[in-house]
Amino acid sequence: MDMAQTELITHDDRLLIRAQKSDIKLEANWRDCVDITYRDGRKVVVSYCRTGAGGEPERISVEKYEGLSMTEAYGFRPQYLRGLELAEGVTVSLKNNQVDLRICNLMDDWRSRYRMALEYMVELTERGVIKYRPTTEGDERNKVEAIRNRLKRYGRPTEYEHDILFRGELGRMIMADLKEHAVHIEGETTYYLQGYNRGDDTRLSIKFYDIGARDGSGAGEYFKLETTLLKEYFKANKLTVAALTEQPDIQELMAETLTKVYTKVVRCLSWGVQVMMAQAMNLEVTDKRKAPAMIARAALRSERTLTERVATLERDMVAVKRRVAALEQAKNSK
Numbered sequence: 001m002d003m004a005q006t007e008l009i010t011h012d013d014r015l016l017i018r019a020q021k022s023d024i025k026l027e028a029n030w031r032d033c034v035d036i037t038y039r040d041g042r043k044v045v046v047s048y049c050r051t052g053a054g055g056e057p058e059r060i061s062v063e064k065y066e067g068l069s070m071t072e073a074y075g076f077r078p079q080y081l082r083g084l085e086l087a088e089g090v091t092v093s094l095k096n097n098q099v100d101l102r103i104c105n106l107m108d109d110w111r112s113r114y115r116m117a118l119e120y121m122v123e124l125t126e127r128g129v130i131k132y133r134p135t136t137e138g139d140e141r142n143k144v145e146a147i148r149n150r151l152k153r154y155g156r157p158t159e160y161e162h163d164i165l166f167r168g169e170l171g172r173m174i175m176a177d178l179k180e181h182a183v184h185i186e187g188e189t190t191y192y193l194q195g196y197n198r199g200d201d202t203r204l205s206i207k208f209y210d211i212g213a214r215d216g217s218g219a220g221e222y223f224k225l226e227t228t229l230l231k232e233y234f235k236a237n238k239l240t241v242a243a244l245t246e247q248p249d250i251q252e253l254m255a256e257t258l259t260k261v262y263t264k265v266v267r268c269l270s271w272g273v274q275v276m277m278a279q280a281m282n283l284e285v286t287d288k289r290k291a292p293a294m295i296a297r298a299a300l301r302s303e304r305t306l307t308e309r310v311a312t313l314e315r316d317m318v319a320v321k322r323r324v325a326a327l328e329q330a331k332n333s334k
Contacts, residue, residue: 007170007280008299011306012247016159017101017117018231023154024099025131033128034094037081046095048076059096084127086120092129100158106247110307113244117155121147155241157234162251162258164225164299165211170280171223173273178208181268189213193265195228203233206261227261229254248302255300262296 027033037044048065052058065076083093089105103116122144124130130150132143166174175191182191195205205228213219234240237257244250251258266274271288274295278285281298285291302308 006304007168008164008166008277008304009306010162010164010251010299010304012106012113012160012162012250013104013226014159014161014228015103015106015113015117015157015244017103017151017155017241018158019099019101019151019154019156021094021097021099024150026094026099027128027131030094030129031082034082034084034092037083037093043078044081045078046081047079048073049079050075050077084124084129086123090120092120092124094129101155106161107306110246112246113250114242115245117241117244118144118148118151121151121155152240152242156231157239157241157244158231160229160234160244160250162227162229162254164262166223166225167221170273170276171210172220173276174225174269175208175210175223177269177273178265187214189219193268195230198230201232202230203236204229204257204261206265208265225262225265227258229257233257247307248305251300251305252302258300259293259296262299263292266292266295 045062047059047061049057049059059079060076065073068076079096081093081095083091085091087105089103089108091102091104093100093102101117101120103113103120106113109116121130125132125143125147130147132146134143136142178191178193179185181193183194184192184196186192190207190209193206193208195202196207198205206226208223208225210219211217211222211224239253243253266277269277271291274288274291275285278291278295278298281295281304283294283298285294298304
């Protein structure tokens with residue numbers, strides 16, 4: 001944002017893809033290849049299981065187990081959360097019949113999100129977690145295609161985070177205006193505007209927070225308006241993991257929903273702050289009724305995405321280098 005000299009910029013930050021173990025097909029000894037997850041020095045228990053009367057596994061939640069008597073609880077064994085860190089900001093976790101791939105480094109990697117997910121799923125075959133039996137020894141292409149088919153068929157987008165970053169005075173003014181509209185305030189610097197108490201039918205959540213106050217890097221300078229689209233959103237809109245390509249394209253795919261979200265947020269701002277936000281995008285607004293939607297649409301223009309901003313800066317840098325080289329060449333030829 002500092003390099004681009006802009007007061008706001010859009011990007012994505014996190015993607016969660018979920019599949020069922022039975023669909024994605026795990027190795028018989030997959031537990032040997034992933035670590036048990038610890039929290040506060042203790043193993044994280046996700047459920048309890050025992051062999052039922054008919055030989056089938058009987059699984060119950062932690063909450064239900066804790067309500068059983070000693071006699072009722074007999075034979076149940078704890079099932080632990082297991083997982084792996086595949087890269088910085090990229091983890092896979094396995095619990096019950098669920099496999100979750102979390103990619104939380106989207107701001108640092110601008111490739112197709114679908115392609116990234118596929119590469120990490122292929123890596124899980126190499127780590128002995130996902131089962132793959134080659135028909136031809138050493139045929140990497142066949143392996144990728146086999147895992148691609150499983151990912152497209154069984155992988156479900158479950159969470160996708162879209163953000164608008166603000167800085168400086170604009171961010172501080174927005175935060176001040178949004179405080180009275182928060183449905184929940186966490187730690188005095190995180191305002192939930194929607195979706196704080198998520199239900200099974202919740203399609204999205206919205207929150208605004210001070211980034212520096214939250215991560216300890218210094219309050220009052222950078223702020224984030226975070227919209228997280230949830231499983232029910234993808235299900236209702238029939239969006240698959242294969243549809244999640246580069247961030248500007250995903251933003252366009254979700255433009256109708258995001259425009260409604262950000263229009264609603266902008267309507268919570270005072271007229272003066274709306275004008276400040278418009279000015280930051282070189283947008284002139286005069287009609288108070290139409291301004292929120294105009295501002296929302298302007299914020300979501302592809303050239304305001306981090307991907308496009310960086311691409312523009314790179315092109316400008318190449319052009320500068322060419323001009324410098326041409327001047328040097330002309331100077332040396334004299």
